[in-house]
Amino acid sequence: MRKIGKVDIVGTPYTIYLYEEGEFKALQDDAKERDERYLQPAKEGSLDGYCDYMSKEIRIYNDSFTDIKYFEMTLRHEISHAFLYEIGNSNYDNEEFVDKLSKWVPQIAYIFQRAEACLKIKKALGDVDA
Numbered sequence: 001m002r003k004i005g006k007v008d009i010v011g012t013p014y015t016i017y018l019y020e021e022g023e024f025k026a027l028q029d030d031a032k033e034r035d036e037r038y039l040q041p042a043k044e045g046s047l048d049g050y051c052d053y054m055s056k057e058i059r060i061y062n063d064s065f066t067d068i069k070y071f072e073m074t075l076r077h078e079i080s081h082a083f084l085y086e087i088g089n090s091n092y093d094n095e096e097f098v099d100k101l102s103k104w105v106p107q108i109a110y111i112f113q114r115a116e117a118c119l120k121i122k123k124a125l126g127d128v129d130a
């Protein structure tokens with residue numbers, strides 16, 4: 001297990017860890033024994049990451065790191081779980097919602113950036129009160 005970063009999720013720090021194959025399987029087995037509902041696959045039939053709400057840890061399986069796009073998708077998915085949990089949204093454990101949210105957020109961020117650019121242009125033209 002390797003610590004690869006820390007993120008602030010609405011005021012709560014979460015640590016991101018990268019796990020090697022054997023370590024991750026041990027985590028899975030442990031979670032199955034404890035019947036942890038929050039240990040959910042990032043995509044059907046696989047388990048490449050999970051979010052531990054109690055220890056405030058996001059755990060990513062190292063194999064997903066070989067494909068950077070898939071790693072990003074897994075990380076965004078787990079961060080979305082943590083975000084919904086920390087804001088008290090009841091969908092924090094809803095895999096379908098979490099998966100959609102993790103795909104919508106980059107698009108929403110892009111739209112906000114475009115809207116901000118429009119506002120700056122309007123301000124520069126003097127059409128909007130500062």
Ligand SMILES: [Zn+2]
Pocket residue numbers: 040041042077081095098
């Ligand atoms: Zn999930």
